Amino acid sequence: MADLTLRQIRKSYGSVDILHGIDLDIRSGEFIVFVGPSGCGKSTLLRSIAGLEEITSGDLCIDGEVINDVPPSKRGIAMVFQSYALYPHMTVYENMAFGMRIAKVGKAEIDQRVKQAAEILQLTKYLDRLPKAMSGGQRQRVAIGRAIVRNPKVFLFDEPLSNLDAALRVATRIEIAKLKESMPNTTMIYVTHDQVEAMTLADRIVVLKDGYVEQVGTPMDLYKRPGNLFVAQFIGSPAMNIVPARIETAGATTAISHIGGNKVNVPLPTPASAKGAAVSFGVRPEDLFIVTGSDFLFEGKVDFVEQLGEVQLVYVDIGRADLPLVTKLPGNLEVKRGATVRLNANPGDLHIFDADGCSVLQQ
Numbered sequence: 001m002a003d004l005t006l007r008q009i010r011k012s013y014g015s016v017d018i019l020h021g022i023d024l025d026i027r028s029g030e031f032i033v034f035v036g037p038s039g040c041g042k043s044t045l046l047r048s049i050a051g052l053e054e055i056t057s058g059d060l061c062i063d064g065e066v067i068n069d070v071p072p073s074k075r076g077i078a079m080v081f082q083s084y085a086l087y088p089h090m091t092v093y094e095n096m097a098f099g100m101r102i103a104k105v106g107k108a109e110i111d112q113r114v115k116q117a118a119e120i121l122q123l124t125k126y127l128d129r130l131p132k133a134m135s136g137g138q139r140q141r142v143a144i145g146r147a148i149v150r151n152p153k154v155f156l157f158d159e160p161l162s163n164l165d166a167a168l169r170v171a172t173r174i175e176i177a178k179l180k181e182s183m184p185n186t187t188m189i190y191v192t193h194d195q196v197e198a199m200t201l202a203d204r205i206v207v208l209k210d211g212y213v214e215q216v217g218t219p220m221d222l223y224k225r226p227g228n229l230f231v232a233q234f235i236g237s238p239a240m241n242i243v244p245a246r247i248e249t250a251g252a253t254t255a256i257s258h259i260g261g262n263k264v265n266v267p268l269p270t271p272a273s274a275k276g277a278a279v280s281f282g283v284r285p286e287d288l289f290i291v292t293g294s295d296f297l298f299e300g301k302v303d304f305v306e307q308l309g310e311v312q313l314v315y316v317d318i319g320r321a322d323l324p325l326v327t328k329l330p331g332n333l334e335v336k337r338g339a340t341v342r343l344n345a346n347p348g349d350l351h352i353f354d355a356d357g358c359s360v361l362q363q
């Protein structure tokens with residue numbers, strides 16, 4: 001059981017500031033995923049929590065106790081790396097036992113913990129093997145096993161699946177989800193580039209950009225109610241369509257005009273002062289559907305179709321070559337290149353962002 005609190009965590013390398021005062025409250029037993037573009041500071045934040053990087057200022061607390069000066073091995077934190085970092089000359093058993101041997105844990109207890117972890121991770125029959133005789137997925141399981149035997153309060157994962165091929169990624173992702181279920185009191189923090197990993201594993205996702213937290217929320221919160229343009233376009237694939245628009249009528253619901261279609265009423269409130277404001281209008285590709293009547297959001301010509309089988313990505317030219325509208329439609333729908341289509345979406349699936357990129361929902 002471990003609550004983890006980050007208060008104003010800053011990290012600089014020389015004069016370059018990487019993390020700009022991160023505040024986070026992570027509850028005991030939560031599965032937290034850090035996502036964000038390359039270089040935003042995900043790994044630096046994770047390594048700072050582990051104690052592998054010294055923070056420049058701020059406080060890191062576990063269960064209320066400041067651990068800034070506690071050495072990594074005494075923090076009750078275990079970390080699993082992308083590269084597995086196994087000892088090549090040691091068997092699976094020895095790799096998992098090593099940390100406990102150094103910590104002078106008794107032989108019988110080492111044996112019991114290694115065998116228990118091997119059982120959880122289905123590694124029992126490989127205990128005598130060397131890492132080189134195992135697949136990437138099996139090696140990553142050994143790396144996870146080595147962390148489990150330490151019985152950590154907090155488990156950190158730094159892109160653990162990124163060296164695996166697509167099928168193994170899926171299988172190992174499911175194993176990690178099951179592992180979390182079997183360790184409900186262990187707090188886990190996981191860094192990934194992969195949207196699917198973030199959406200499927202996280203209790204809450206932390207979206208980072210340029211060393212700042214953009215938004216924290218459950219996967220569906222971030223998907224349904226992105227707080228700003230960055231989160232809106234970062235979560236979801238393909239990214240949310242964003243088109244320039246203007247507020248025509250402000251109030252309990254907001255009427256907007258936008259390029260490429262009809263004026264539309266969006267069931268989001270805006271203050272009277274917002275009338276005339278330039279905004280961004282957002283709608284996800286999967287929320288658009290083809291209609292035939294006069295009640296539509298967009299009208300345009302089908303420019304290109306990518307057939308993926310179950311779904312197809314249909315790119316519609318709404319009059320601005322730089323802003324093709326992407327729609328995700330059922331794969332069995334007949335959509336012809338060059339045809340004119342009308343697209344609509346449910347009012348609850350529409351988003352408006354102000355000139356600063358903030359969702360009007362947040363106002």
Ligand SMILES: Nc1ncnc2c1ncn2[C@@H]1O[C@H](COP(=O)(O)OP(=O)(O)OP(=O)(O)O)[C@@H](O)[C@H]1O
Nearest residue numbers: 013016018036037038039040041042043044045193
């Ligand atoms: N030891 C270092 N010295 C100087 N700058 C560093 C050092 N380590 C990381 N950085 C810089 O800090 C920034 C954040 O790096 P970090 O590895 O945390 O990003 P990330 O979000 O994990 O990226 P990726 O997804 O590509 O792994 C980057 O600009 C990186 O170049």
